[in-house]
Amino acid sequence: MNWLFPIGWGFDVVGVTWDSMSFQNIDTTKEIEIPVGNHVGAFGTKRRHDVHKGVDLYCPPDTVVYAVEEDEVVDIRWFTGEKAGFPWWNNTMAVSIEGESGVVVYGEILIDQVNDMRVGKKIERGCYVGNVERVLKKDKGRPTSMLHFALHHHNVLSNGRWDIGDPQPVGLIDPTNRLIASRFYDEFADNALK
Numbered sequence: 731m732n733w734l735f736p737i738g739w740g741f742d743v744v745g746v747t748w749d750s751m752s753f754q755n756i757d758t759t760k761e762i763e764i765p766v767g768n769h770v771g772a773f774g775t776k777r778r779h780d781v782h783k784g785v786d787l788y789c790p791p792d793t794v795v796y797a798v799e800e801d802e803v804v805d806i807r808w809f810t811g812e813k814a815g816f817p818w819w820n821n822t823m824a825v826s827i828e829g830e831s832g833v834v835v836y837g838e839i840l841i842d843q844v845n846d847m848r849v850g851k852k853i854e855r856g857c858y859v860g861n862v863e864r865v866l867k868k869d870k871g872r873p874t875s876m877l878h879f880a881l882h883h884h885n886v887l888s889n890g891r892w893d894i895g896d897p898q899p900v901g902l903i904d905p906t907n908r909l910i911a912s913r914f915y916d917e918f919a920d921n922a923l924k
Contacts (some may be wrong), residue, residue, distance in 0.1 A: 733799055735912040735913065736836065736909075737796070741761065741789065742760065743761075744756055744761045746766045746910060747765055748768060753788055753872075762787055763788075770786075771876065772786075773904045780891050780892055782892075783892050785880070785909060788875070788876045789877060790862070791875045792861050795839055795860050795862060797855055797856060798829075798831075798908075800829055800852075800853065800855045802850065802852055802853065803847065804827065805849065806826075806841065807823065807824055807826075808821060808822075809824035809838060820865055820866070820867055825847065825860055827859070832883050832884050832886070833885070835882065837878035838863060838865045838875070839877065840860055840861055841861075862876065865878075879909065880902070881904070882901050882903060889901045
């Protein structure tokens, strides 16, 4: 089964991009690109201190994030900011949800307690997970908010840092091709209403 794209309703995925500055050429309030290759938001890209373990989907704060498949919440934790030990960023959370594909990590979000997000909760495909939160404290001319999307093998909640020069951590999976092949939420919602 294909995943649903984790961001929908009002957004169009306009393609993939290798260009870390391509966000300047799209309307990031309604268009999303999937970063690949050497793009700073792509999986496996070398950064200043480490290698990126997920895919960053640039979108505005408060953008709603949806479950890509039927899952069960297995972890909720602080992901960035002072509460996570990274005070140079704003406080954001990560929700890890385990399903058929493994453990999907939805990071740099905040959760709405009204929706009773908790460990053990069953999540249907297309259900609300959280809202994107601004992660970068300083605006340096780049997007300051994004969904950090990662994928791990079953039963892997964390696999530490991926240091430059080290092999890919055990249990970490590149989710890029699945994101590219995913179906848009609008299409799923339209079909569900028929």
